Amino acid sequence: MDLRVVKTLKNIERTFLDLAAKDGIEDMTVKSLCTHAQINKATFYAHYAGMHELLEDMEDKAIEEIRADNVIDERALRAPTDFLMRMLDACGDNEAANIFMNSGRRSTFVRKLFAGVREDLYRRFPELRDSEGFDFVLTFVFHGLMGVTTEYDENKDDKRLIASRLGEGISLMFQRAMA
Structure with missing residues (x-):
């Protein structure tokens, strides 16, 4: 797997864990996750169909x-x-x-x-x-x-x-x- 993809996925996962620990997962949105991860939504959607898929993963x-x-x-x-x-x-x-x-x-x-x-x-x-x-x-x-x-x-x-x-x-x- 491309190193950039690996780093992006790790960034998304780390940001998810940080936000979830701070605010919970129930109200987390793709927009807030992307803002905190400093990625655009297209990057997120290149890897996940949506928040539900990220949660399952x-x-x-x-x-x-x-x-x-x-x-x-x-x-x-x-x-x-x-x-x-x-x-x-x-x-x-x-x-x-x-x-x-x-x-x-x-x-x-x-x-x-x-x-x-x-x-x-x-x-x-x-x-x-x-x-x-x-x-x-x-x-x-x-x-x-x-x-x-x-x-x-x-x-x-x-x-x-x-x-x-x-x-x-x-x-x-x-x-x-x-x-």
């Missing part, structure tokens, strides 16, 4: 980065507390994920992230794909964890305590669901 990149952290490994089922803490850290360390988790796009972002995590889990543990009970528990645990983070997103210590407490109960649920 940024969500997808954030999810890819979280999944690239290899949160799903052999410890994921044996040590749910460790898995939950690594998931919280991966999400917490991702600037775009934090923005989407605290915006009106939260439910869309969480659904897409869950689909990716579920895919990673079933690729790593294909024998679990046929366990209906496990899928229900996984759905409950993941969405519950994301919901809890909404309540405690100011304090990482609270998140760790919650992950620890949830991990204990989840270990029991996973064991029963896989039995």
